[in-house]
Amino acid sequence: MTAITAGAVKALREKTGLPMMECKKALTESSGDEEKAILWLRENGKVKQLNRTDRTTEFGRVGIYTDGEKGAMVEFKCESAPVTQLEEFIALADDLAKVYAETPSVTSAEELLAQPSTIKPGSTLGDLKDDMFNRIREVFNVGRMVRVEGATGGYSHNSSTVSGVLVEVEGNNAEAVKDVAMHIAAMSPSVLSKDDIDAALVEKERSILKAAAMNEDSSKPENIIDKMVEGRLRNFYAQVALLEQPFVKEPKQTVSKYAEENGVKIKSFTHWVIGDDAAPSEEASEG
Structure with a gap:
């Protein structure tokens, strides 16, 4: 049996955009021959984006999932703005976040895409992503991912600026936490408290x-x-600093005071804006 090197797998993955294990299997089936491996992948309906490394995914959506005990946020990117409004794109972004929240063992986008989908039994998240590519002919990428163990709330803003916010809290007031998340999306604080500056x-x-x-x-x-x-x-x-900011819905009180009056303590937050991932993501927490 021909030995399959890590370099060969990496090279094939860069050309096809497929998961590492798919590339290794194709090379194994093709005795290490890259061209035959690509042909094998095409014949098996796996190759979705050959020679598309020059195509950028500058648009997208932030999938968010929270259930009171945990939460997750996943950035799902595409090539054009209209695609972000498709129901199937939105559903897959949210499914990525849900599966990530419920699967602590997942640590990478590749591992996440290999997980079963909750919206289409019998298919993986990667299968749904590949199927969309085959029909829409756009490249899709999973970007940033964050998971929080504990009470969380979130908000996804999908207007002129597309962003997502995940807030970790103590307390049980979903409406108040969503209000805080909406405030973060609007005011873009950099840190949680003044002590973090x-x-x-x-x-x-x-x-x-x-x-x-x-x-x-x-x-x-x-x-x-x-x-x-x-x-x-x-x-x-x-x-x-988030806790020091005048609350957008009631500027006479700070966000800290609003949270306190509604039985919530804000522990941390993550705020992403689609397109700003060249810079560090905003993740602020208690010091």
Whole structure:
């Protein structure tokens, strides 16, 4: 039997976009010959995207699943905006999230696609993805994935900006948690609390505010200037820290206060925007 090298499997996977095990099986069936392996895959209905590495998936949807005890969020990407509105695309994005939430052993997109679908018995998630490619002729990719063990809530925004939010909490108030998730989608905080902001960044802002306050009135005692600065820092905190932000539905109270009044403690959040995955994803949690 011809030995199948990891390099050969990788090369075939890059050409076909298929899972590693599918590529290894094809090479094994073809005695290691790549062209014969591709032919074998085509004859068995497996090859879906030969020579399509130049095609980008800049659009997509964020599938979200929560059940009160756990939650997950999966980014499912495609080539064009209209496809994101198809019922089958939406259903598969949500199914990816559900299966990921319910299968802790899964650690990669490849492993996730190999799992059975919950919306079409007898088919894997990868089968559904491949079937869509065959009919729609667009490349589909699974992007970022996150799973949370514990009470969660989520929100998917699919208007001019497509984004998804998953919030981990303590407490049981689904409506309040969804409100917080919607706030995150609208206001894009970077961190959970002001304590999570980089100390050097805070000191830099403090110095700028102090210089500005002294220029306004240099006759004020330094302790008064310092109090003014600390007061103004609250506006800075509210720009980046979720718990310090005025709640969008009731700006007179902070998100922290809103959550507290509704029996919820926010532990962490993840916020993704489709198209920003070149930058680090926003994942904020308790320090």
